[in-house]
Amino acid sequence: MNKITKYIYSAAGPILSIIISLIFGAVLIALIGKNPIDIYTKMFSDTIGNSYGFGQVMFKSTTLIFTGLAAAFAFKAGLFNIGAEGQLTIGAFASAWVGITFVNFPWQIIIPLSLLAAFIGGAFWAGIAGYLKARFGSHEVINTIMLNFIAMALVSYIVNNIYLVPATIHTPEISPESVLLRFDILTGMFKGSPFNLSFPIAIGACILMYLIINKSVLGYRIRTYGFNPFAAEYAKMKSGRIILWSMAVSGGLAGLGGLNFVNGYKHYFELGLSENAGYIGIAVALIARNNPFAIIPVSIFFGILEYGGLTVNTLVPKEIVTIMQGIIILLIIAVTKIFEKKFKVKTV
Amino acid sequence: MQEILTAAFVLQTFRISIPYLLPSLGAVYSEKGGVVNIALEGMLLSGAFAAIIGIYYTGSVLTGIVCSLLAGIIVSILHGLITITFKANQIVSGIALNIFAFGITKFFCKLIFGSSSNSPRVIGLESWGLPFNPFLLICVLILIITVFAINRTKFGLRLKAVGQNPEAADSLGISVSKMRYMGVIISGALAGLGGAWLALDQHSFTDGMSAGRGYIALAAMIIGKWKPTGAALACLLFGLAESFTLQFQSSGVPTQFIQMLPYLLTIIVLAGFIGKATPPAADGIPYEKKD
Incomplete structure (x- = not known):
């Protein structure tokens, strides 16, 4: 197995975990009657979108x-x-x-x-x-x-x-x-x-x-x-x-x-x-x-x-982020293990 | 001396010890089976929150307790899924679940009660005094059952086998996963119950109200050398020390030093200064079947 494939496998786990946790967060946001896309947009424009944020x-x-x-x-x-x-x-x-x-x-x-x-x-x-x-x-x-x-x-x-x-x-x-x-x-x-x-x-x-x-x-x-x-x-x-x-x-x-x-x-x-x-x-x-x-x-x-x-705390309790952090960690360790088993790769 | 031995003091000691004792006994089940359970903290917290939700919506303490058991069990199944089924790192899973539990309880607290830091007051346990405090009796019962179950039953023997030598247990036809799941789930239920006690005692939920008790419970189990009676005694010792400082706040012993006590003792015991403390041989190691 060459190095590049190894890197791809190594990066895939974390990226997948982040995506799933964003989806989970979106479900929670939708559950309380807010539009996840609006919330995420605000989250990103208020953080990386302006110099104070x-x-x-x-x-x-x-x-x-x-x-x-x-x-x-x-x-x-x-x-x-x-x-x-x-x-x-x-x-x-x-x-x-x-x-x-x-x-x-x-x-x-x-x-x-x-x-x-x-x-x-x-x-x-x-x-x-x-x-x-x-x-x-x-x-x-x-x-x-x-x-x-x-x-x-x-x-x-x-x-x-x-x-x-x-x-x-x-x-x-x-x-x-x-x-x-x-x-x-x-x-x-x-x-x-x-x-x-x-x-x-x-x-x-x-x-x-x-x-x-x-x-x-x-x-x-x-x-x-x-x-x-x-x-x-x-x-x-x-x-x-x-x-x-x-x-x-x-x-x-x-x-x-x-x-x-x-x-x-x-x-x-x-x-x-x-x-x-x-x-x-x-x-x-x-x-x-x-x-x-x-x-x-x-x-x-x-x-x-x-x-x-x-x-976004005024619209959605800010703890949504804490929940997502927890989920990301759980997913990462699980997904890494699953990958190792399924594709028989030792990730770097 | 007479001041100390009042019923109020004894009651207070038990009051403080119970939320250590229940998760600590839970930890014995989990770790005897080979799964390190740092998620006790999150299980306690979820249990406390679920108890308040149950009581808030139904007005019944019993429903609250059932909810707390369920909450503890749900978190423990997650821990089992990650560490037993997917064989991922038990410590990281525990930390993640604690973060998750801290977030999700605050999140729903905000949604349901409009404040992420506390719930309104609900009915809880009125003080029933000694010796008829039902919670106390239940704790004693659980302790006796645990001692018996771990030492004298087939279940206990199998649990210890998968924690000590999973290969050997597996080759004898014992399902390592099943036994470990049972250990973890029992620990979740007991930690959840501990959370119920916290909530009932305080009549409300406040964010992060487990306040490190899950870790103290873990420490007590280590000081008790992975044995139920040892763990129980350690919990009682911590309860006694805290109760003592509350009683004699002007005694000059800073509360911070009493707070340190369980943690310092754990380090000392782990270093082997007070006899040898050996965890089950396969504690903390996911079991991977060899083909």
């Missing part, structure tokens, strides 16, 4: 690129990181802490410092699960879920007891120097939308993931381990280290996602800011087949869905 879409996509990369990076090592939600929270808080604490630093120093804090925060949090897997063999799926809840509780405690602005659920503002500027200020485009400089950082992260996975020794080990852990052991690779590093980098990528909200949008840390982005990231990675560059358009698609839901 497009800015909103890009803002939402930026976080999803990071969480999508996080899931994909772990998948490459055959690991399952469903803790992006918690890692993003810890990363966001770490970055906010830097911005609140080092008020006198110029942007040349505090921006890299914020990036580093967000990355290390997320990496540390995922690293706990990686360590536990490497050292005790405990399953990373359960541990990352548990760490999600621990992260929420921990951050809630710190915010409520140390950094709270009274009558809110957020911290004080970060220093102006640590702000990642919005594109509307920089270019005058996307007026009023929170689309900001986190996006180029996200693109940078995609390139970084590509380089690590495909061009570095660590990446070679990760791929080998992900493909066959026993072969990796046989080749004298230290599986414990591979697990720890894969989880840490994965968590770090999720942690960087916190920048988009904290440094790019609200300029403070707020409880509950992740808004399921960690879980949607898994869907993004699955559809993009863990390809760091495919993650960009897939994230934008999910961004359109998320913001599109808001634009």
Whole structure:
């Protein structure tokens, strides 16, 4: 089987799933007496049809690129990181802490410092699960879920007891120097939308993931381990280290996602800011087949869905989008399996 | 000490433990059969919503409970379809179903009640006190049945066989799919019932009201080492800890640390610090028949 056929089969599953979920959404819309075509048209014209809407879409996509990369990076090592939600929270808080604490630093120093804090925060949090897997063999799926809840509780405690602005659920503002500027200020485009400089950082992260996975020794080990852990052991690779590093980098990528909200949008840390982005990231990675560059358009698609839901909320409950997201994920994993069986193809 | 042992405190502990206990026992069935059930959260939530819908339209608590069972079962059949029939990844399916359940309950809440965040107040369970609280009695009964069913019946033996070694079970003529479906469906029914309790206790539906309880139930099952009594004890422990913080809010123990407790304990148990916690050997792995 040649490569092109393989790619066609790989793309067919996700596209089919998206189409079916759009049809399902249309049925729901029709059920409540609205015209699906009108709703979808509005959804798309209000998102990609004007520059404010497009800015909103890009803002939402930026976080999803990071969480999508996080899931994909772990998948490459055959690991399952469903803790992006918690890692993003810890990363966001770490970055906010830097911005609140080092008020006198110029942007040349505090921006890299914020990036580093967000990355290390997320990496540390995922690293706990990686360590536990490497050292005790405990399953990373359960541990990352548990760490999600621990992260929420921990951050809630710190915010409520140390950094709270009274009558809110957020911290004080970060220093102006640590702000990642919005594109509307920089270019005058996307007026009023929170689309900001986190996006180029996200693109940078995609390139970084590509380089690590495909061009570095660590990446070679990760791929080998992900493909066959026993072969990796046989080749004298230290599986414990591979697990720890894969989880840490994965968590770090999720942690960087916190920048988009904290440094790019609200300029403070707020409880509950992740808004399921960690879980949607898994869907993004699955559809993009863990390809760091495919993650960009897939994230934008999910961004359109998320913001599109808001634009039609007065006509159709915006949760229709959440339902469709769930269905897309279910269909993708089922359709992939059916394809593999029916056509005897191993998709890439 | 006397303050603690009041009937109100005991009742409150049970009140908090029940929505952990039911899905947790459900998880035992599902995982003994080899299917990881992260969708418990979504099943709880759907059960709670269905209960309110049932009561809202018929005015009968019993109808509400039946609806909640059905809702839990429907979600569980979806989980079974994706993971047992199509053999897709159980964890991803669970996450997707949770997202789906969160969306669909809010969607219909908005349609039916005009608000996506809560329903109006409906009749629920008036406090019947101890020891005649029917829900509590049902829970105890379910626990006893579960212990018996898992350990002493042909059904339990077969369920464990398909979770432990599906090839061997298959070669003995046990239908792996059928047993796994049964495990998953029972877990759906029990989680749905747990949702009914939440709804009846609160007399209304609020969005995302399961609030992570499905995950706590899963954690309790792990802490209980995949055994029904162990799971039940863990649920009771969590209920007790929460009840304690509610009672002594000024005691200085921050609620956030009590909230962390189940999750921290799970990590510690999984790491093997408190005895060995071994899941069924084929837990989480779809069974592909070899030709």
